[in-house]
Amino acid sequence: MAATATGPAPGPDRARAATRSPARRPPSRRGPRHGLTSEQVVAAAIGIADADRDLTPLSMRRVAESLDVGTMSLYTYVASRAELVEAMLDSVSREAVAELEKIGTDGWQEGLRRVAAGNWHLYLRHPWLLQVFTGRPGLGPNVIARYDLELRVVDGIGLTDVEMDAAITLVHTHVEGVARRKIEAERVVRRTGMTDAQWWEKTAPALAKVFDAARFPVAARVGQAAGEEHQAAHRPEHEYAFGVERLIEGIAALVRR
Template sequence: MVTTEYSGTGDPARSLALLWRTGEKTSRRGGDLSVDRIVRAAIEVADAEGLAALSMRRVAERLGVGTMSLYTHVPGKGELLDVMLDTVHGETARPEDVPGGWRGRLEQIARENWALYLRHPWLLQVATTRPPLGPNLIAKYEYELHAVDGIGLTDLEMDAVVTLVDGYVHGAVRGAVEAAQAAQRTGLTEQQWWHAHAPYLEKALDPRRFPLAARVGTAAGQEYQAAADPARAFKFGLARVLDGIEVLVRDRPTAR
């Protein structure tokens, strides 16, 4: 799964006006068409068909309107993508009371982000080094910073910790998304694929030539009943990331 789009490619003023709905227009030609309806339709297209299928024409077809009517509300695809990103990032749950202190809060955030990528796999195809500065994304950032506020970190360390956790999820979830897509396209679950291939692998794999691969791979395959278990790998890796953050805060006098 490769990057196919970049956020922040639209006109800055028009993107920000659209994100914050400061200049939304109504149009007789558009009927009951609105930015929200257009964005929802665009997200549905991306969810169902992938980001490569997304175009102003395809969104218009889904809405049953002419393509030109979209431009009354949305300047172009670049601005539309920014609002799509901001919209889906508003889906993550943000409970106030999470047990387990800062570690429990970061784990909850990581799991919400994991679920977000699984709902919208196309997010992995958008480079967001220039993120859309919309209300949902900023509210999400604010919430994530609260998870590590008051534990003794500097402001820059707080930003780095949030970035670290979000970046870990972004990388870890790719395997889960690819496994789900492989199952959809082949009609085989990971377990079915493994059971079809494992007997041949056992015959072909020479433990004298690959002793560690044979021993560890056999143990993993028997446990997972698949070549890999992305959810288990995510849980294990997240714990190690949080362990590393704990080292950072352990000796801070205000840590809690």
């Protein structure tokens, strides 16, 4: 299954529990409310994480300060930072659900392109999502709806249920990997204050001393061609699009067999 779920399908009791959004759970602690809603708390947290482009600095204190309330008052809406992050994941998954619901009847190949694009743009809007997917599935209603809609794209094309799950997981894994490379590269630029072009210009003299084109002719030829094409060591947008098309071709070959 994709990052949204693992293992066998939940039974009725677990399924009912999974459809309760973390943002709508009953208060875990008693205390006065401050005219807020759980949705406002989650939205504030998302705003902070989006601005930072990083989940690590997010804290209950920062969320409380942004809402002009005491930190302890937030615990009447969410039980912990972990529960808050889970609710954030489910909230932004609603964006993916809205896009998936627009997928028409243009064929499963175009549908998979839309699935990939939806995940790609979700990561770029909310790069902190890359720090959420750590192997444990989210179980909010929007996360589950997203997974269901993605599976429908490849339902009935000739894959088994296990192959359907694997196909969607494959798309997720590719998009996540390339998005991570892109976002990490952007962080390096911000941290160093140096663009890729500036870095290459600075390191070129040192590289010329250690790189022997005669000894590594294939690396020299291919590296030069790719560098001239992308004007960089790599271009995530090209890697993303190239990979998606190869995945679709591979799945099509499996369907034909």
